[in-house]
Amino acid sequence: MNAASAALSVEKPKALSSVFVGGLTAGVLDLTSAFIIYGWGVPRAIASGLLGRSAFQGGSATYVLGIVLHFLIALSAAAVYYAASRKLEFLKEHPLVCGLFYGIAVFLVMNLIVLPLSAIHSRGPFPLNGLIQGLLVHMFCIGLPISFSVRQFSK
Numbered sequence: 001m002n003a004a005s006a007a008l009s010v011e012k013p014k015a016l017s018s019v020f021v022g023g024l025t026a027g028v029l030d031l032t033s034a035f036i037i038y039g040w041g042v043p044r045a046i047a048s049g050l051l052g053r054s055a056f057q058g059g060s061a062t063y064v065l066g067i068v069l070h071f072l073i074a075l076s077a078a079a080v081y082y083a084a085s086r087k088l089e090f091l092k093e094h095p096l097v098c099g100l101f102y103g104i105a106v107f108l109v110m111n112l113i114v115l116p117l118s119a120i121h122s123r124g125p126f127p128l129n130g131l132i133q134g135l136l137v138h139m140f141c142i143g144l145p146i147s148f149s150v151r152q153f154s155k
Contacts, residue, residue: 014153019078022149027074029141031067037133043067049118077106078146085150092154095147103143107135 034042041056043066048055050069055062081102085091091098111134115122126134 015082018082018150018153019075021153022081022146023075023078024071025145025149026078026142027071029145030074030137031070033137033141037137043070046070048120049115052119073110074142077142078149081146082150085154091147092151095151096144099144099147100139101143102147103139103141104135106142107138110138 031042038045043063044055044058045066046069047058047062047066050065051058051062055066058065081091091102111124111126
């Protein structure tokens with residue numbers, strides 16, 4: 001085994017651990033906060049981004065699809081942060097500040113790109129209290145768990 005393949009084999013578990021732990025933690029915290037704020041129908045609303053308004057009348061398969069999509073998005077957000085942290089060292093060195101700003105970035109991408117392009121074409125204007133609440137949830141429940149996970153597993 002040469003040095004490059006040894007380094008790659010060590011890096012792979014770090015990447016998987018960072019993305020898996022950060023993404024799952026962010027997904028659980030975000031989904032829990034969504035259940036508290038909006039109720040138990042949230043997974044159908046998530047599935048509506050793919051299926052359209054008919055998802056709101058969907059059954060258990062639609063509900064499970066919404067949960068799967070939610071965690072896929074959370075894991076994707078963690079993978080993006082991890083990939084960026086390979087080139088931008090400060091993302092690992094300052095997880096508190098970077099995590100808070102990353103949560104804002106995820107919120108903006110979801111609300112300005114993903115939701116308008118989804119099957120429900122959700123757009124603003126957003127009420128101020130909903131905007132503040134969404135930003136705080138994304139900052140603390142998504143950005144911070146992902147950034148601290150990447151820092152922890154990148155040591």
